[in-house]
Amino acid sequence: MGSTASADNGGPNAKQKKRARLFKVSPYMVIPSRVGGFSLFLKQGEGYVLYAEKGELFTDAHKERLGELDVEHLYVKAEDYPQYAVYVQDHLEEVLGDEAIPVRERARAWNDATVSLAKESFDRSLPKSMDKRRFGKIRSLISHSLKFLARDDALKELSRFISEGNELFxxxxxxxxxxxxxxxTFVKDDADLLVAVGMGAMLHDIGKLELPEALFTRRWDGLTQIEQDMARSHPALGVGLCSSLPLPQETLQCILFHHELEDGSGYPSGASGDLLPSYAKVLSLCNEYDNLTRGGKGKKKLTPFEALTRIKSRRGAFNAEMLKRLIAVLSKAELA
Structure with a gap:
């Protein structure tokens, strides 16, 4: 605890980063026996003092000292935020599963890690010209989802999802x-719907945790009929896992309908056309696109052009209007 620094009171969003040299982080992210790739500061009056050097091993003494000082916030330099974000991601399971940490702080850690992963996905999948305002909407959606997820049982389920199915998450x-x-592009004034669908999208594959992983890494035509039926049960299993949580109906519908198709050839119900809500049609399409461009165990990673070509070849399976809108978003075309 030596050098001092002056800074505005900041947070990890773009505007604050520009005007602030330091921003708030949770003291519960100081995990003993872990090295931080970032320096930590304490606020002292109008200034800040160094608490732990970048690369320093966190110890039980660090944790005890924070408790003695009754510290509510630590601070990290804005330029160290990428390293802090990776640290949070790497230790998220450990934090979410620690009942000694208040629910509010565990929820905050989940929020920070999810925002960071969403930014990575935003930058990977969408045009470089997509403006920061659009990502701001996604950041806000994640924050508002804590209204439903900031509770002990939900955080335990999220911890399990991350530990057993990190790639699914x-x-x-x-x-x-x-x-x-x-x-x-077409839902303008329904923030509650966007939050509900966003949660459904994040959790859509949670039912796979109840089934053997091999069902989803082997070729579909190499599975027996019984195994195919088991694999097709994962949407219903996901709804079962989430049914005890106070989630919106649209969230549960997203989990249940994410493999339904426009022509009725999907599962588990084989619903088609007007029987499917528009947000479920979008989710089904985006799920297919992300799967194709992400690749994974035993699956070739396709380019965006290859993925869209394959989706278009499945005539009638996906809603034509929603496909048009996805292509427009990927190319940053403007839609009325």
Whole structure:
């Protein structure tokens, strides 16, 4: 605890980063036996003092000292935020599962990690010219979802999702970014719907945790009929896992309908056309696109052009208007 620094009181959003040298982080992210790739500061009067050097090993003494000082916030330099974001992602499971940490702080850690992963997906999937205001809507959506997820049982389920299906969680965030971006082209004044659908997109594959992983890494035509039926049960299993949480009906519908198709060839119900809500059609399409461009175990990673070509070849499976809107978002074309 040596050098001092002056800074405005900031947070990890773009505007604050520009005017602030430091921003707030949770003291509960100081995890003993972990090295931080960022320096930590304490606020002292109108200035800031160094608490831990970049690369320093966090110890139980660090944690105890923070408790003695009754510290509510630590601060990280804005230029260190990428390293802090990676640190939060790497230790999110550990934080979410620690019942000694208040629910509010665990929820805050989930929010920070999810925003960081969403930004990675936004930058990976969408044109470089997509403006910051559009990502701001996604950041706000994630923050508003805490109204439903900032509770012990929900955080425990999220911890399990991340620990047992980390790639599923990342895929869900990728699908959420695409789905919300497409919905924003025609849903203008319904923030509650966007939050509900965003949560459904993030959690859509949670039911896969109840089934053997091999069902989803082997070729579909290599599965027996029984195994195919098991794989097709994951949307209903996902709804079952989330049914005890106070989630909006649209969130549960997203989880249940994310493999339904326009022509009725999807599952689990085989619903088609007007029987499917528009947001479920968008989610189904964006789920397919993200799967194709993400690749994974035993799956070739396709380019955006290859993925869209394959989707178009499945005539009638996906809603034509929603496909048009996805292509427009990917190319940043303007839609009326």
């Amino acid at each position: 990342r895929h869900g965030i990728g699908v959420m970014v695409l789905t919300v971006s497409v919905l924003n």
